[in-house]
Amino acid sequence: MWSLILRDIRLALRSGGGFVLTLAFFLIVIMIVPFGVGADLGLLSRIAPGILWIGALLSCLLSLDRIFQLDWEDGTLEALATSPIPLSGIATAKATAHWLTTGLPITLASLPLGYLLNLNHNSYFLLLTSLAIGTPALSFIGTFGAALTVGVKRGGLLLSLLILPLYIPTLMLGAQSMSVGTNNPIELLALIAAISFMCIALLPFACAIALRANLK
């Protein structure tokens, strides 16, 4: 399984791998917000948590169709499916590699970008924590969507339609945990962690069923 994670990280870092693309997209989405809403620092500060989470979510979405599609197209997925690693293990490795090349860099990049949006000083720790524990859910849910649409040609739009509604709970809790006026953000962070753990525990098995059906 480590071989698969390391290979996916290596592929993401190579030309056309999507790592730089995802990070650049996140950067641009956050940077254009002040141009759109104006230089009202109070307003930017209020909307910063939501914008940062929406940016993270959209950047994550951008790289989802690569998770299985490229392996499907070049025959690697078939070969992996007949390997000693179970399909649920393959899905776990793929989602982990996706988080390491998407969720983790986005989490780290969100700190300087929070400054651009005049994020409240007290919210930086919450921003880092909520993204660090929430983005694994985005990767695992996304991997499930990618497994469902793996055989569909140009299935990117279908994937977005399937996945975006499933992202809503994580998005709401993540953005709300940083909002001014939230009395007990720890409870919200605990709920985000619960969603992530649930996704990590259950979705690889759902991915395996979806992949098995698509490989037929």
Added chain:
Amino acid sequence: MLLKIKNLDCRRGNKLIIANVSFNLKSGECLILKGPNGSGKTTLLRYIAGLSTNNLLNDNIAYSGHLDGVKSTLTVQENLKFWSGIYNTNNMTNVIKTLKLNDFQNRIAGELSAGQKRRLGLARMLITNAKIWLMDEPTVSLDKTTTTLISEIITQHCKEGGAAIISTHVNLNLPSSKVLDISEFKPEIDKEFDPFLEGIF
């Protein structure tokens, strides 16, 4: 006996392609699947590999399909190292030597010719250390010399106690091989089935 297939029905989508396929595969044997295009050779191989069923028929199987399973942005060595890690084997250097990949082992796979890519894809079979090789048209894109090399590798694999099921239109001159004509298993009536009722999901 390495593999025993008895009364196997194979479907593509919801159409029955071949029915009641039965054969035995002993150690050292090579089974050549013959039949016209669309007769079900690939479908049968996918069934045996466990890709079209919910359970693997045998866990000592390596499958090589029409596609090479090669990552074009990785080097030849990186591609093989990845499969070595997946199968937890350490015979990569020997495999490179056997398939004569030495000269381009540090080249990006995307820069290889179709034949060289095919060779790299087939190298995975040796990496797996599996007893049974399932090969679907292994000699596509290969020149005469490389086709002979592949035949020799398969012969050696069978001599060492392995077995192979190969779908091919080319005469590979393999000793101790028997031919299975797939067209003999064509069902008389095309039975339709409901995948939900059959519990396929």
